[in-house]
Amino acid sequence: MRILVTGFDPFGGEPVNPSLEAVRELGRRGLPGSELYVRPLPTSFSRAPQALRAALEELRPDLALCVGQAGGRAELSLERVAVNLADAPIADNDGDQPTDRPLVEGGPNAYFAALPVKAAVAALREAGLPASVSLSAGTFVCNAAMYHLLHLAATDFPGLRGGFLHIPFLPEQAARHPGRPSMGLLEVVRGLELILSVCAAQETDLEVAGGATH
Amino acid sequence: MRILVTGFDPFGGEPVNPSLEAVRELGRRGLPGSELYVRPLPTSFSRAPQALRAALEELRPDLALCVGQAGGRAELSLERVAVNLADAPIADNDGDQPTDRPLVEGGPNAYFAALPVKAAVAALREAGLPASVSLSAGTFVCNAAMYHLLHLAATDFPGLRGGFLHIPFLPEQAARHPGRPSMGLLEVVRGLELILSVCAAQETDLEVAGGATH
Amino acid sequence: MRILVTGFDPFGGEPVNPSLEAVRELGRRGLPGSELYVRPLPTSFSRAPQALRAALEELRPDLALCVGQAGGRAELSLERVAVNLADAPIADNDGDQPTDRPLVEGGPNAYFAALPVKAAVAALREAGLPASVSLSAGTFVCNAAMYHLLHLAATDFPGLRGGFLHIPFLPEQAARHPGRPSMGLLEVVRGLELILSVCAAQETDLEVAGGATH
Amino acid sequence: MRILVTGFDPFGGEPVNPSLEAVRELGRRGLPGSELYVRPLPTSFSRAPQALRAALEELRPDLALCVGQAGGRAELSLERVAVNLADAPIADNDGDQPTDRPLVEGGPNAYFAALPVKAAVAALREAGLPASVSLSAGTFVCNAAMYHLLHLAATDFPGLRGGFLHIPFLPEQAARHPGRPSMGLLEVVRGLELILSVCAAQETDLEVAGGATH
Numbered sequence: 080m081r082i083l084v085t086g087f088d089p090f091g092g093e094p095v096n097p098s099l100e101a102v103r104e105l106g107r108r109g110l111p112g113s114e115l116y117v118r119p120l121p122t123s124f125s126r127a128p129q130a131l132r133a134a135l136e137e138l139r140p141d142l143a144l145c146v147g148q149a150g151g152r153a154e155l156s157l158e159r160v161a162v163n164l165a166d167a168p169i170a171d172n173d174g175d176q177p178t179d180r181p182l183v184e185g186g187p188n189a190y191f192a193a194l195p196v197k198a199a200v201a202a203l204r205e206a207g208l209p210a211s212v213s214l215s216a217g218t219f220v221c222n223a224a225m226y227h228l229l230h231l232a233a234t235d236f237p238g239l240r241g242g243f244l245h246i247p248f249l250p251e252q253a254a255r256h257p258g259r260p261s262m263g264l265l266e267v268v269r270g271l272e273l274i275l276s277v278c279a280a281q282e283t284d285l286e287v288a289g290g291a292t293h
Numbered sequence: 294m295r296i297l298v299t300g301f302d303p304f305g306g307e308p309v310n311p312s313l314e315a316v317r318e319l320g321r322r323g324l325p326g327s328e329l330y331v332r333p334l335p336t337s338f339s340r341a342p343q344a345l346r347a348a349l350e351e352l353r354p355d356l357a358l359c360v361g362q363a364g365g366r367a368e369l370s371l372e373r374v375a376v377n378l379a380d381a382p383i384a385d386n387d388g389d390q391p392t393d394r395p396l397v398e399g400g401p402n403a404y405f406a407a408l409p410v411k412a413a414v415a416a417l418r419e420a421g422l423p424a425s426v427s428l429s430a431g432t433f434v435c436n437a438a439m440y441h442l443l444h445l446a447a448t449d450f451p452g453l454r455g456g457f458l459h460i461p462f463l464p465e466q467a468a469r470h471p472g473r474p475s476m477g478l479l480e481v482v483r484g485l486e487l488i489l490s491v492c493a494a495q496e497t498d499l500e501v502a503g504g505a506t507h
Numbered sequence: 508m509r510i511l512v513t514g515f516d517p518f519g520g521e522p523v524n525p526s527l528e529a530v531r532e533l534g535r536r537g538l539p540g541s542e543l544y545v546r547p548l549p550t551s552f553s554r555a556p557q558a559l560r561a562a563l564e565e566l567r568p569d570l571a572l573c574v575g576q577a578g579g580r581a582e583l584s585l586e587r588v589a590v591n592l593a594d595a596p597i598a599d600n601d602g603d604q605p606t607d608r609p610l611v612e613g614g615p616n617a618y619f620a621a622l623p624v625k626a627a628v629a630a631l632r633e634a635g636l637p638a639s640v641s642l643s644a645g646t647f648v649c650n651a652a653m654y655h656l657l658h659l660a661a662t663d664f665p666g667l668r669g670g671f672l673h674i675p676f677l678p679e680q681a682a683r684h685p686g687r688p689s690m691g692l693l694e695v696v697r698g699l700e701l702i703l704s705v706c707a708a709q710e711t712d713l714e715v716a717g718g719a720t721h
Numbered sequence: 722m723r724i725l726v727t728g729f730d731p732f733g734g735e736p737v738n739p740s741l742e743a744v745r746e747l748g749r750r751g752l753p754g755s756e757l758y759v760r761p762l763p764t765s766f767s768r769a770p771q772a773l774r775a776a777l778e779e780l781r782p783d784l785a786l787c788v789g790q791a792g793g794r795a796e797l798s799l800e801r802v803a804v805n806l807a808d809a810p811i812a813d814n815d816g817d818q819p820t821d822r823p824l825v826e827g828g829p830n831a832y833f834a835a836l837p838v839k840a841a842v843a844a845l846r847e848a849g850l851p852a853s854v855s856l857s858a859g860t861f862v863c864n865a866a867m868y869h870l871l872h873l874a875a876t877d878f879p880g881l882r883g884g885f886l887h888i889p890f891l892p893e894q895a896a897r898h899p900g901r902p903s904m905g906l907l908e909v910v911r912g913l914e915l916i917l918s919v920c921a922a923q924e925t926d927l928e929v930a931g932g933a934t935h
Contacts, residue, residue: 091506149507153795153895153902162374162403162428166504178500179411189376189403197393207893209903214376215429218504245507250908251849253795260795260902261851266892286392290380290432292305293363293459367581367681367688421679423689464694465635467581474581474688475637480678519934577935588804590831590856594932606928607839617804617831625821642804643857646932673935714820718808718860720733721791721887 080113080279083140084271085131087147087220090122090172097249098146101267108268110275116140122172122220124165128182128227135236142240142278143228144194146271147221149245150252153260155203155270156213157196158243161225162189166218182226190229192242195284199277208270209262212289216243240282244274294327294493297354298485299345301361301434304336304386311463312360315481322482324489330354336386336434338379342396342441349450356454356492357442358408360485361435363459364466367474369417369484370427371410372457375439376403380432396440404443406456409498413491422484423476426503430457454496458488508541508707511568512699513559515575515648518550518600525677526574529695536696538703544568550600550648552593556610556655563664570668570706571656572622574699575649577673578680581688583631583698584641585624586671589653590617594646610654618657622670623712627705636698637690640717644671668710672702722755722921725782726913727773729789729862732764732814739891740788743909750910752917758782764814764862766807770824770869777878784882784920785870786836788913789863791887792894795902797845797912798855799838800885803867804831808860824868832871834884837926841919850912851904854931858885882924886916 084106086099099119106117118134120127135143149156163186165177196212203210216222225243232239246267247253253261298320300313313333320331332348334341349357363370377400379391410426417424430436439457446453460481461467467475512534514527527547534545546562548555563571577584591614593605624640631638644650653671660667674695675681681689726748728741741761748759760776762769777785791798805828807819838854845852858864867885874881888909889895895903 147507152507153900159378160374160376160403160429162405164373164405164504166502168502168504168506176502178502178504179498187403188401188405189374191376191378191402204896207891207896209892209895209899209901211899214432215374215505215507217507218428219506221507249849250851250904253851254846254849257851257853258795259851262892262903263905263908265907266905284393288380288382288390288392290378290382291429292382292433293361293366293429293431293435367686418682421677421682423678423681423685423687425685463635464637464690467637468632468635471637471639472581473637476678476689477691477694479693480691575935580935587806588802588831588857590802590833592801592833592932594930596930596932596934604930606930607926615831616829616833617802619804619806619830642860643802643933643935645935646856647934649935712821716808716810716818716820718806718810719857720810720861721789721794721859721863 080142081138081140082113082275083116083134083138083143085118085120085145087120088122088172091169093252096148097246098148100264101271102146104264104268105271110272113279120224124171124175124177124220124223125173127220127224131224131227132231135231144242144244145224145228146244146246150248151259152245152247154209154211156211156245157199158213158216158225158245159192159196160189160214161216161222161229163187163226164218165223171220182223183230186230190226193240194242194278195281197287197289198281198285199274201285202273202277203270206273208266213245214291294356295352295354296327296489297330297348297352297357299332299334299359301334302336302386305383307466310362311460311481312362314478315485316360318478318482319485324486327493334438338385338389338391338434338437339387341434341438345438345441346445349445358456358458359438359442360458360460364462365473366459366461368423368425370425370459371413372427372430372439372459373406373410374403374428375430375436375443377401377440378432379437385434396437397444400444404440407446407454408456408492409495411501411503412495412499413488415499416487416491417484420487422480427459428505508570509566509568510541510703511544511562511566511571513546513548513573515548516550516600519597521680524576525674526576528692529699530574532692532696533699538700541707548652552599552603552605552648552651553601555648555652559652559655560659563659572670572672573652573656574672574674578676579687580673580675582637582639584639584673585627586641586644586653586673587620587624588617588642589644589650589657591615591654592646593651599648610651611658614658618654620670621660621668622706623709625715625717626709626713627702629713630701630705631698634701636694641673642719722784723780723782724755724917725758725776725780725785727760727762727787729762730764730814733811735894738790739888739909740790742906743913744788746906746910747913752914755921762866766813766817766819766862766865767815769862769866773866773869774873777873786884786886787866787870788886788888792890793901794887794889796851796853798853798887799841800855800858800867800887801834801838802831802856803858803864803871805829805868806860807865813862824865825872828872832868835882836884836920837923839929839931840923840927841916843927844915844919845912848915850908855887856933
């Protein structure tokens with residue numbers, strides 16, 4: 080099985096992006112039983128989709144997981160929904176700050192992650208790693224990458240399964256944001272290994288109660 | 294202009310649902326310059342869509358706003374996205390608790406609210422009422438009602454504009470949930486009046502920065 | 508019974524202080540069965556204690572409740588502890604920002620509120636008002652006023668019973684601080700009436716479980 | 722320099738207590754340049770003070786730091802205040818649940834930590850570890866241990882300096898409490914080493930702004 084994992088450049092004034100640190104460490108370790116490829120994505124509405132398409136064309140993965148920073152969240156959170164909307168509360172790394180714009184003109188309003196997110200969360204919790212399913216990836220570049228990934232899977236890369244993981248600040252980042260939760264790099268990397276092995280091993284999700292009342 | 298506003302039955306063990314209290318009070322007051330109709334919706338995955346369709350057929354509104362309780366949120370929150378997914382963390386009032394089921398077989402993955410949500414939030418804040426745009430209405434009956442409303446607008450009721458408002462616990466509810474925020478009934482009703490007058494007055498939204506990084 | 512209630516000047520950039528608004532409205536209504544006096548306190552480490560002593564000398568109350576703003580809290584919170592420490596995260600209204608200084612040289616490290624705080628919280632919740640006992644009033648002017656009040660009761664004003672109530676932002680304030688909880692002025696005033704009538708009627712507190720593990 | 726560090730037994734249904742895990746790991750590593758002693762404390766209002774006194778008599782430390790679990794907090798939090806109050810929201814490990822009782826009959830209402838808490842927090846943040854000063858250690862056994870430690874220092878063990886550190890859930894605990902923050906054991910142990918070396922090296926605290934408005 081060929082697996083692509085991406086992490087983002089630092090943005091929003093942070094000196095590091097935990098997603099890039101984590102996927103690079105994962106790349107150094109490798110994933111037994113699979114061909115693992117790690118690529119950086121720019122935090123840019125225009126360049127992230129290009130970089131993603133280029134990586135898919137080059138690597139032809141069976142499975143792709145984009146990883147991004149969610150400063151303020153406490154858990155590994157597997158996104159379930161990507162929406163066809165760019166609405167940026169801050170500028171991206173190119174200085175672009177789109178407002179209420181579709182990501183793909185004429186594309187569907189949303190895609191659902193094509194990964195067994197509940198099974199992955201159950202496995203993470205079982206392994207002692209805090210995790211949840213999330214129902215919104217926001218409307219910044221993380222959501223854009225997830226949307227483009229699933230749109231590419233639905234159009235030019237049939238058979239590709241993909242999704243998105245949001246991760247907390249690293250402790251060194253939270254140290255500069257009093258009160259914010261964090262997660263150590265090793266826990267994140269362990270989580271990535273587990274998510275990828277669950278997703279590689281099964282296509283159908285666990286049928287367990289979940290979701291949110293609001 | 295003909296306007297339909299709905300509120301839900303109490304659920305999840307609460308003796309009241311602030312949405313039903315608020316829309317009933319709004320109904321008693323009326324909305325100058327428009328024909329306002331108020332209807333209750335059952336907190337039921339199967340019966341809420343039926344009641345909604347029946348109300349639309351009977352009343353033929355130009356504008357419809359469904360209102361629901363978001364216990365734990367602090368603000369009036371205008372939902373932007375409804376997803377084609379029923380995933381219930383608790384049973385509805387019929388004892389049904391669907392897992393990972395589409396609301397409408399073959400329907401689009403999501404609808405966006407057809408209301409000027411940013412303009413409404415700006416007007417609410419200007420009027421001294423705490424408000425935000427929300428990117429997830431959950432996967433329970435509130436999201437289901439919003440999805441069905443927008444699906445009906447897209448299919449059998451062309452010209453209908455609609456959306457969803459989540460509101461906090463009432464103080465009397467938060468009094469039984471220590472630490473939870475609340476909003477008084479009068480603030481909610483004032484907010485409803487303002488949202489409806491903004492939505493009645495304009496179709497296009499304000500072009501201001503918004504959204505969320507995650 | 509003679510009762511003094513105080514509220515603070517706006518601080519920290521806020522145009523209003525909900526505590527001053529609430530005690531003034533309470534003063535307009537009066538409290539049946541008691542002589543109620545309402546006084547403003549400056550948000551100043553040096554002038555608040557002077558104003559408090561002057562009011563006590565002038566009015567000789569049996570009961571005194573200082574009220575202050577706790578932006579970010581969701582409930583009426585009755586403070587249990589005042590500490591002999593001035594440690595200001597922001598400047599007060601005189602531009603003073605003391606660091607790690609005792610409020611009263613040689614005074615006890617702390618005073619406990621001389622009010623039935625658990626009984627008041629139980630009555631508030633019973634009446635449908637969100638309320639809790641708090642174990643820290645901070646180290647700014649609110650804590651200073653509470654400490655000085657209880658120190659004056661312990662020294663020059665024997666028989667005086669006193670305490671402190673922190674209240675949330677008003678809705679109009681929270682409207683400028685997205686995500687923050689609020690409480691309407693009427694709920695706060697109803698809460699004040701109830702707290703004062705409970706405190707006037709009984710000196711001993713309810714013996715119910717409470718407190719915090721951390 | 723002789724240093725005592727204590728951690729607590731698991732309580733409240735948790736299978737582990739991160740404080741005991743962390744101080745044991747610290748004990749295995751040792752602290753270069755000092756004689757480090759690690760002792761467990763029972764989560765018991767009656768037995769914790771006895772165990773603490775016994776350890777002080779046996780070991781005669783110059784510095785003592787008690788460590789406890791604060792499930793729900795995101796940071797290493799150095800407590801500044803211990804109050805003479807037992808008010809237990811849950812039963813301790815002996816089944817005792819005291820309500821509104823002094824810890825030491827006739828003792829002062831509170832003690833302040835006799836450690837440079839701001840200097841330690843600054844060093845922790847500088848080292849990339851999330852940390853804050855806290856103004857309340859609660860009213861359960863953690864606060865009781867801190868109060869007794871500082872009371873013993875003020876009475877029978879002159880010259881002893883002491884304080885209290887609250888730490889977050891471990892990831893494996895937060896995995897069972899969705900939404901709660903956590904901190905890895907290695908980060909906690911690194912934090913402990915740093916706190917102890919700062920406290921061993923200096924008695925006076927950093928003069929920097931701090932505290933809380935409420």
